[in-house]
Amino acid sequence: MAVNLEKEREFREMVSVENKALRINLNENIYGTFAEIGAGQETVRNFFRARNPSGTIAKTLSAYDKDFSDAIYGVGENKRYVTEARLKSMLAYETGLIEERISRAKHPNKLFFSYANTVATIDFAKKYKGHGWLGIRFQTKPKEEYSEIIIHVQFHESNAAKQQISLGILGVNLIYGAFYHHDDPVAILNSLYDHLNSHKIEIDMVNFTGPAFKEVDNRLMSLHLVKTGKTDAIMFAPDGNNVLAADLLYKKNILTLRGSFRPVTKVNLSMFQKSLELFKQENKVDEERILGIFEITLFNLRNEGEIDEKDFLDRADLLCSLGQTVMISNFQEYYKVVEYFSQFTRERMGLTMGVNTLIEVFKEDYYTHLSGGILEAFGKLFFKSLKIYLHPQKDPETGEIITSENLEVEQRTKELYSFFRDNGRVVDITDYDPDVLDINSRKVYDLIVNGKPGWEEALAEDTVKLIKENNLFQKKTKA
Template sequence: MPNRILTSHEKALETNLDQKIYGTIAEIGGGQEVARWFFTVGGAAGTVAKSMSAYDMTFSDAIYGPTERYVSRDRLVAMLDHEYDLLLERLSQKRGDETRFFVFADTVAIRGFQPRSECHGWLGVRFQHEPLAKPSEVILHIRLLDKERVRQQEALGIVGVNLLYSICYLWADPYRLLESLLDNLDSARLEIDLVCARGPAFEQCDNRLLNLHLIVLGMSRVILFDPTGQPRQPGELLRRKSMLIERGEFAPVTRMHMDMLQLAREKFLQDPSIERFAKIELLEITTKNLLLPDGKINSRDFLQRVDLLCTIGYHVLISNYAEFYEISAYLARYAEGLVGVVLGIPLLEQLFSERYYSYVEGGILEAMGRLFKKNVKLYVYPTRKRSDGGLRTVEQLALEGPLGHLYAYLQETGRIETLSPRNPPDASFSPRQVGALIRSGDPAWESYVPVRAAQLIREKGLFGYEKNPLGAAASQASKGEPTTLT
């Protein structure tokens, strides 16, 4: 294949002319945009055994079974199941020995006559990477960002062609496959916030790293993992929920992190605005806190943090939103009721530092307006003063001039609340020091880490933990350099 990016026309035609690839294209909701490409370029009889669409809900239910939501992962999987079984039933004996069968399916909501809160869709391909192989599968969730219906349809057709082409010719390199999905597109038109690959073609593929690559490539700004460690589409889990979120490095998670969350939870659950809604707690790590000095992401370190936080029972959000007002706006897209943000005094000081908003047109005032636009509340954990050992709380943060008035207003309206820890950490404590203690072999680290987390760190050798500290250097050398993502 040439090194240049192929056009959608070239990709569709090359696929049509490949006599070993044959299958079904099934689309509901957004139009026959993917199938259209293969018929437009010519030679579709060599690739498309069947193309279909079922727009009417009664027809759709009769074919794929009833569903509560038609634009959903469940509906997509039902489409793949039905069409793949049918394909093999009718064609496997006739040409299965020399054919790589596939089913492409999508279910998409695009702009129409009635306004939509979100234009998005689910795309998937179930395929054989070689004749007679067990099926493999790639599933995506996309958000269509164009303002015009015809542009959304165009983007849907292009990404669909990219997906089908990539599973035919790039399946052996999942990261190259992922990169190719926005060929002839850009992230201003289409966002991919979930990818899941499974099956014999992807036995060596870790979906956690594949989803991290979405952020690295700029295809998404947020990815989400559930407590089982599986990547999830954020809207699936966050929609119509009240949320409590704590941002941190979590390398590792400490008792102080958990104390902050517990105290915030107690206040959060007392807020009357959350009574009617389900609740979810999130631990957020920004990509800034995953970077190595050379600007790359240490994938081993990323996996250790996600593994630890998920194993102790939390949803983990990875974002490249540096500022709180950015993540607040993102969560507000899905939230109902309250969004509670847990932070400490040092972060609160940064939040009210004007120099962090020099690039925002309206400066700190615009940033605060965005942060508190919806029902957002800050729960702030105190620190100890180095001078006298006393507590430094929300009430003692001194801001001068107009910022002081803004801060006082947010306090008086209940947008900023102080937390009262039973056993505040001493003035010298920093969560970053815990990682250094682990790497040095100092057993004192265990007193700073929750019991279950400490157990996992020891069992799995996380964050540089060595059972034999004297052999740590030799052991680290034997592991080689960490895998990085650029």
């Protein structure tokens, strides 16, 4: 398998952008339209430059003027143009025109497609870096229902001209991947960065749909983006579909619980619910705009070596079944989570933690890479009156209940800890359920994987049912 992957990588490196466009142009059956808004016609330009563009390009359109765009694709919600909804409207409209205007009787073997993007590049003042939506609707067989790939990108280059060039390359990679790698969506994701790198452009959301991807779980595609460094974090909704963080987090009050959730236990749910009740009471927290997030880091997923995709999906299935929004990130330090959220909202934030986690947060060793050390990290962590909601812990040997008042942090950070605690930034969850303090998720997991009884009382009833019905967290049998 490794050899095949290496050959695939070498093959992709040999295929230039020009040759990708040429290969598509020379395929007499691939035929479609290009609709590009906001950054010129950078993708289709590559196909015009290659030989035989007339064999591929049915039409190219740049409805740059907003009124003209509205006349074609309809008026978007809140008059916004760089949105997923606008992209999907463009794709549906353009493929509909192809079907309407091109005779299937005359072209029985044609594989129709529509490529579109709607983009805002960096502004003159460089206040907004630029972002955009790209997508393709395409067929892998004549007359087949359309499959679709939708991606969102963030631009990191410092001027619009460079961003336009990167957009054009990415568009060619997307079209080429759709037609020549549709049987391997991971290969599509990897090939999107041919002749690009994550320093130029960041893919932070992707969804595959349609008959070509009927076996694809988009949560695994999100995991791949984070695991391979294509983005720092991704989010998916309770229905399992990937969602764009910028849209989901916009103007939200955010409460986050980090954990392994292997599985999600009554103590996890109690921690979150009790902290949520406190969060709702905070000044300037609009209850109608609260978003709860269950975060799993790559470190959580790698705690026993390489990431096990089934294990990841088992955790995700349980969290989704409980109606939770899930975030996968590569943020080991909590201040990076807060920095990430603060890109999208200026509203109040809260973090739910256990005692051991808070003790770790106050260890100086985590922040030696920062010039300002732990003080710099905490300046970022306690952004906009952020508060930590601390769930107590029972000492397994003495039975003592440990709270913010009697926990022990490192000697060098005691005064710093006291400062934040005394100023109300660390809030004890006092209305806790004493029955959940004895739950040990590691022991619960071991009982489940070894088929032993006694774990059921540690989990919610619906979670127990789901684990048993779907054999979640079962050991792999050796071939």
